[in-house]
Amino acid sequence: MRDDTYELTLLYDFFGELLTDTQREYFEYYFSDDLSLSEISELTGVTRQAVRAVLQRAQALLRQYEEKTGVVARFREIGRRVGELQGKLEKLAENVDGGARSLVEEISAGLEELKG
Amino acid sequence: MRDDTYELTLLYDFFGELLTDTQREYFEYYFSDDLSLSEISELTGVTRQAVRAVLQRAQALLRQYEEKTGVVARFREIGRRVGELQGKLEKLAENVDGGARSLVEEISAGLEELKG
Numbered sequence: 001m002r003d004d005t006y007e008l009t010l011l012y013d014f015f016g017e018l019l020t021d022t023q024r025e026y027f028e029y030y031f032s033d034d035l036s037l038s039e040i041s042e043l044t045g046v047t048r049q050a051v052r053a054v055l056q057r058a059q060a061l062l063r064q065y066e067e068k069t070g071v072v073a074r075f076r077e078i079g080r081r082v083g084e085l086q087g088k089l090e091k092l093a094e095n096v097d098g099g100a101r102s103l104v105e106e107i108s109a110g111l112e113e114l115k116g
Numbered sequence: 117m118r119d120d121t122y123e124l125t126l127l128y129d130f131f132g133e134l135l136t137d138t139q140r141e142y143f144e145y146y147f148s149d150d151l152s153l154s155e156i157s158e159l160t161g162v163t164r165q166a167v168r169a170v171l172q173r174a175q176a177l178l179r180q181y182e183e184k185t186g187v188v189a190r191f192r193e194i195g196r197r198v199g200e201l202q203g204k205l206e207k208l209a210e211n212v213d214g215g216a217r218s219l220v221e222e223i224s225a226g227l228e229e230l231k232g
Contacts, residue, residue, distance in 0.1 A: 069187075
């Protein structure tokens with residue numbers, strides 16, 4: 001897995017549809033299927049340099065979309081805060097029982113889904 | 117306020133930075149400052165038809181960004197779920213007291229912030 005695969009895949013999850021078909025195709029070959037530039041070049045009949053250029057453009061666009069919208073950062077911040085609230089719920093769970101306890105568990109499960 | 121001002125303003129909040137400067141400028145005249153096409157035309161020295169075309173393009177782009185990313189829908193869904201969890205927390209608050217009650221209140225406040 002490449003160094004920045006995790007970050008780029010996250011950006012791709014949000015903004016991938018804003019790329020062209022070719023950019024998406026090569027992106028998936030490279031980042032999801034882990035093919036090399038040469039392998040993609042052979043597969044598509046396009047020069048290795050051209051494959052690299054498409055991939056660089058795709059990555060630059062994805063980063064630009066995030067820079068301009070901050071969407072992924074907003075979702076990350078939600079995930080962070082949800083984690084904090086889950087910590088508080090765990091503390092709460094220790095201090096209640098019966099019906100209250102099952103309510104706490106329901107809320108905790110609901111929070112877990114928010115991260116998804 | 118125009119019929120679709122609320123929806124478009126929400127889209128603009130997320131994707132506005134992806135528009136050109138001119139698209140943003142006219143969008144704000146029209147949707148934030150509530151100027152008419154003729155007023156924007158006078159203000160900018162551009163024909164009313166050209167102003168309309170820019171605004172239509174900007175709206176189409178904003179809708180397209182949402183159609184392709186579903187970002188606003190995802191945030192709305194989070195808001196809806198947080199509302200549900202807040203309902204459960206209110207029920208919980210009725211069934212606990214003391215330290216547990218103040219924890220419930222902290223969690224509730226944390227959930228409220230998630231909507232922001």
